[in-house]
Amino acid sequence: MTKNFAVLSSGGDAPGMNAAVRAVVLACEREGGQVIGYRYGYNGLLSQSCRNLNAKTVHNLIQQGGTVLHSGRCPEFKSEQSAKTAAANLNEKAIDCLIVIGGDGSFRGAAHLSKYWSGQVIGLPGTIDNDIPGTDATIGYYTAIETAVTSIDKVRDTADAFERLFLVEVMGRHAGFLALKAAIASASDYVILPELFESEDKSLNEIELQLHKHRKDVEHDSFIIVVAENVWPGGLDALSSSLAQRTGSEIRPVILGHVQRGGSPVSQDRILATKLGCEAVQAAYDGDNCIMIGEQKGELVRTPLSEVCDASKPLTASTVKTMKLLLNNRYA
Numbered sequence: 001m002t003k004n005f006a007v008l009s010s011g012g013d014a015p016g017m018n019a020a021v022r023a024v025v026l027a028c029e030r031e032g033g034q035v036i037g038y039r040y041g042y043n044g045l046l047s048q049s050c051r052n053l054n055a056k057t058v059h060n061l062i063q064q065g066g067t068v069l070h071s072g073r074c075p076e077f078k079s080e081q082s083a084k085t086a087a088a089n090l091n092e093k094a095i096d097c098l099i100v101i102g103g104d105g106s107f108r109g110a111a112h113l114s115k116y117w118s119g120q121v122i123g124l125p126g127t128i129d130n131d132i133p134g135t136d137a138t139i140g141y142y143t144a145i146e147t148a149v150t151s152i153d154k155v156r157d158t159a160d161a162f163e164r165l166f167l168v169e170v171m172g173r174h175a176g177f178l179a180l181k182a183a184i185a186s187a188s189d190y191v192i193l194p195e196l197f198e199s200e201d202k203s204l205n206e207i208e209l210q211l212h213k214h215r216k217d218v219e220h221d222s223f224i225i226v227v228a229e230n231v232w233p234g235g236l237d238a239l240s241s242s243l244a245q246r247t248g249s250e251i252r253p254v255i256l257g258h259v260q261r262g263g264s265p266v267s268q269d270r271i272l273a274t275k276l277g278c279e280a281v282q283a284a285y286d287g288d289n290c291i292m293i294g295e296q297k298g299e300l301v302r303t304p305l306s307e308v309c310d311a312s313k314p315l316t317a318s319t320v321k322t323m324k325l326l327l328n329n330r331y332a
């Protein structure tokens with residue numbers, strides 16, 4: 001029996017969300033089913049704002065950044081009444097399976113909905129933060145790394161010209177995946193991560209030591225510190241003035257911000273999104289419910305939403321080891 005699908009993107013948009021929508025639509029059509037797309041995340045589900053999706057509407061979409069369905073945060077979706085409204089709207093459209101592309105918050109929303117709706121809910125991890133367990137990478141993460149690295153490369157040009165110390169803030173909410181990878185790939189000199197942060201004093205002492213030895217060792221005096229957002233109390237301004245006091249250096253802070261969420265997805269994100277989108281449709285036909293599709297060590301994996309919503313995901317130990325050798329503890 002064919003199934004009717006609905007798909008939405010929720011929370012922070014991520015490059016590759018469109019590729020996931022395309023894959024869901026094409027895989028669904030292949031099985032003879034129909035797909036609608038809800039706009040603005042759970043907001044569209046509550047207001048029944050949706051459109052039909054088919055091979056024609058997803059043509060020429062795989063390379064586009066952002067999300068053609070738009071995204072949104074919808075705080076009222078946490079209520080019982082909202083979930084009941086959403087369930088009624090899905091039933092009105094005769095939907096069998098809702099596919100939610102988003103982060104852990106969006107998956108909490110999907111799990112909440114499933115308490116009041118008898119249809120299937122399936123999550124696809126879409127966030128630049130990569131903070132979702134059950135998958136090695138999330139859709140959008142690879143592109144965001146590239147964007148951050150390209151930006152830091154540009155910062156380096158001017159940092160070298162003036163022999164200045166730069167602080168570059170990278171997104172990630174409360175996770176350091178993006179900052180860690182961006183720092184290594186851009187050959188930055190130090191990185192501040194939520195997972196490793198102990199205290200301001202400890203970090204300042206370490207930076208001071210690294211900077212001092214770096215200045216003795218390297219001909220050029222520029223120094224780039226990547227700072228994951230939401231770690232340093234008072235943010236980049238506070239860190240900048242503490243460092244200026246301690247080191248006497250001229251410091252320039254740069255916040256990369258939402259530029260990291262934009263742009264055409266790199267091929268790794270397109271491929272990941274396409275694989276996960278196809279697998280979501282397969283999982284629906286297998287009768288799965290309340291799961292997230294991920295990829296681990298090259299294999300597609302189905303994990304219960306209850307196991308991904310509130311669990312934390314550790315940084316990869318080998319990447320941290322490399323970082324310590326060449327960045328934070330280079331001169332230790």
Ligand SMILES: Nc1ncnc2c1ncn2[C@@H]1O[C@H](COP(=O)(O)OP(=O)(O)O)[C@@H](O)[C@H]1O
Pocket residue numbers: 010011012042072073074075076077078079102103104105106107108109110112127
């Ligand atoms: N506990 C919850 N119950 C129901 N819905 C939730 C819950 N947490 C988050 N959501 C929904 O998911 C949306 C996206 O969550 P958010 O944390 O902002 O982004 P992300 O999904 O990227 O982590 C929220 O705006 C809300 O609509």
Ligand SMILES: O=P(O)(O)OC[C@H]1O[C@](O)(COP(=O)(O)O)[C@@H](O)[C@@H]1O
Pocket residue numbers: 011012013103104126127128129171172173174229261
């Ligand atoms: O766009 P907003 O609402 O300012 O949110 C910023 C946050 O969204 C993100 O870009 C993506 O986070 P989510 O995918 O969890 O929504 C975070 O890195 C950042 O902290």
